[in-house]
Amino acid sequence: GEKISIVGAGGKTTLMFILAEELKKRGRVLITTTTKIYLPKRNQYNCLILKDSFGDHIDEESKYILNGNIVYVYCENISKTKKPDGEIHIYGSSVNGENKVIGIDDKSISNILNNYDYILIESDGAKEKTLKAWKEDDPVVSNFTSTTIGVLSGEAL
DSSP, X not given: OEEEEEEEESSHHHHHHHHHHXXXXXXXXXXXXXXXXXXXOGGGOSEXXXXXXXXXXXXXXXXXXXXXXXEEESOSSOOSSSOOTTOEEEEESEEOTTSEEEOOOHHHHHHHGGGOXXXXXXXXXXXXXXXXXXXXXXXXXXXXXXXXXXXXXXXXX
16 A cells, blocks of 8 residues: 655644545555654544553543554454554554654554555654754654655745
C-alpha cells in the first residue's frame, strides 16, 4: 500500500486527516507520526493503538484491550484477522502529559505495514509555527515512505 509522509509547517495534521477521510473510502487507513502529534478529537478516528503505554489520560471507563504489549483503546471488535476497512486508526508509542501521541520508529511501522492500504505519517514537528527551517536530522521521514508531501502555510507567503 501507499506510505505517505507529510513534512513542513502550517497544516500537516489538518491535511493528514482530510486525506484519511478520503482514503478510508478506498481501504484501510493508519495515521502515525515519527515525531509527536496532538491526540485527535475522538470523532476523527476509530481506534487508538499504543505500542508502549496508555498513560493517565485514559480513564477507567474507556474501552481498551491488551494484546501482548499493545494497547487498543476505543477499538470495537479488534481482531488480528479482521481488517479495518473504512476505518481510521492512530498508532503511536504512547500519549504524553501534553496529550500528544509520541511517534514510532521504522521497526514499529514495519510490524503493521501489511495491515493497512494507506499509512499517513506526520514526519516533521514544527511546533505550530508557520515556517520550519530544518536541522541536520530533520525531517524524520520513514524509510518506508513511497510519497512525500511538503506543506507550507499560506501565512508564511
